[in-house]
Amino acid sequence: MKTAVSIPDDLFxxxxxxxxxxxxxxxxxxxxxxxxxxQNHSNESITDSLNKVYTKSTKETETLASSLxxxxxxxxLKNDTW
Structure with a gap:
């Protein structure tokens, strides 16, 4: 497809x-x-999505580990008699 764009002279x-x-x-x-x-911007959105998933997962894992x-x-300590 043919198209016209404007770019700065030095970039041209x-x-x-x-x-x-x-x-x-x-x-x-x-x-x-x-x-x-x-392609680079597509990869960034994939990375952002994965970061959100793993950040959420990490917080849930930390909460579970703390509770356990x-x-x-x-x-x-149930039977401990200090």
Whole structure:
């Protein structure tokens, strides 16, 4: 698909140099750059989602471990006669 975009002059010059250095058309460079940008942001949203899951899971695990520790301590001190 053909489209028109506006970019700063210095970015255009850098893109031109990079495309020539890589031996690819400028439009292919832009397509590759956009594809990589979208992929990176997609990975970030996956990472954010996983972080939320593991953060929640960790808090629940800590609460459960704390409750079990208190229960174990109470059982072990039940017959203790200080």
């Amino acid at each position: 010059v850098s893109a031109e140099k990079t495309a020539k250095k890589l031996g690819i058309p400028r439009s292919q460079l832009f397509a590759l750059a956009l594809e990589e940008f979208i 520790s208190v229960a174990t301590l109470r059982r072990s």
